[in-house]
Amino acid sequence: MEQIGIAVIGCGYWGWNYVRVxxxxxxxRVVAVCDRRADRLERVxxxxxxxxxxxxxxxxxxxxEVDAVVVCTEATSHYQIVxxxxxxxxxxxxxxxxxxxxxxxxxxxxxxxxRGVTLMVGHTFLYxxxxxxxxxxxxxxxxxxxxxxYARRTNLGPIRDDVNALWDLAxxxxxxxxxxxxxxxxxxCAVGARVLGNGREDVGFLSLGYRDGIVGHAHVSWADPHKVxxxxxxxxxxxxxxxxxxxxxxxxxxxxxVKPTEPDANGFGKHHLLMRDGDIIIPKLEVSxxxxxxxxxxxxxxxxxxxxxxxxxxGLEVVRVMEAxxxxxxxxxxxxxxxxxxxx
Numbered sequence: 001m002e003q004i005g006i007a008v009i010g011c012g013y014w015g016w017n018y019v020r021v022x023x024x025x026x027x028x029r030v031v032a033v034c035d036r037r038a039d040r041l042e043r044v045x046x047x048x049x050x051x052x053x054x055x056x057x058x059x060x061x062x063x064x065e066v067d068a069v070v071v072c073t074e075a076t077s078h079y080q081i082v083x084x085x086x087x088x089x090x091x092x093x094x095x096x097x098x099x100x101x102x103x104x105x106x107x108x109x110x111x112x113x114x115r116g117v118t119l120m121v122g123h124t125f126l127y128x129x130x131x132x133x134x135x136x137x138x139x140x141x142x143x144x145x146x147x148x149x150y151a152r153r154t155n156l157g158p159i160r161d162d163v164n165a166l167w168d169l170a171x172x173x174x175x176x177x178x179x180x181x182x183x184x185x186x187x188x189c190a191v192g193a194r195v196l197g198n199g200r201e202d203v204g205f206l207s208l209g210y211r212d213g214i215v216g217h218a219h220v221s222w223a224d225p226h227k228v229x230x231x232x233x234x235x236x237x238x239x240x241x242x243x244x245x246x247x248x249x250x251x252x253x254x255x256x257x258v259k260p261t262e263p264d265a266n267g268f269g270k271h272h273l274l275m276r277d278g279d280i281i282i283p284k285l286e287v288s289x290x291x292x293x294x295x296x297x298x299x300x301x302x303x304x305x306x307x308x309x310x311x312x313x314x315g316l317e318v319v320r321v322m323e324a325x326x327x328x329x330x331x332x333x334x335x336x337x338x339x340x341x342x343x344x
Contacts (some may be wrong), residue, residue: 144237
């Protein structure tokens, strides 16, 4: 199979890992790495000799061997860099959030479509075996009726300079919720606090209203010393916990639930609650590195012309939610409708 030439723009934590992963995948080879910091390029040079190193996006895109570009720069720079990549006819995998406004995300989708190239967004948790197992339980009806979802994503940093903690962390949970629910939320409520005095929200709480009255809630923080990466689905038949930090039981299924029975004609039409109590199950997972799964999927989409799971429309949906989150915070937590999808 002919290898796809990859350029990585931005070689911080995620960029470095993309260089490693695409160097390991048989369907790709890393042609170039672009970053403004000399120390990062020196690190690449030591580990991956033969890779072209540059500080210029323009120089990177001028390399004929580059077929696709991975963009791992600050979120506020995504729009311009991805625009340049698309204009050069390159396929693009851009880290989340796709952009910092829905209007710019929509524009990127139009540009990618007009050039006939792949545009994919790095919502890595949708390529996680644990999240996919939770989705499987919901799809098969094993959860029963989904009542609500909640997530916690906390740690001491790392603190970003370009976006607040909600845009940095909650985008993960919004993408997971949307994936599990097969849709975006209709409304959001959000509050945030600037406890570290760095001019942006370091702590956030948001609630999201999905179809059929299902509510999601997420708590994110850069200022909590207890690191948590957890998503919980509560249903009428089961409660399912995804804990990304639990290597021994990433997914746990609690066979416990409660649901109303049909009204009893002899009980004056009153509903009764049926309690269910059972075992705790830890399903076996075929665990693999989510970033490698995502990168392999990107290569397949580029080579076969397939639509990515986390395509531009998927990334746009998350950006629309986050814009509504910003408006709700400005309104002191008042509910804000999420912009509905428009034809692009």
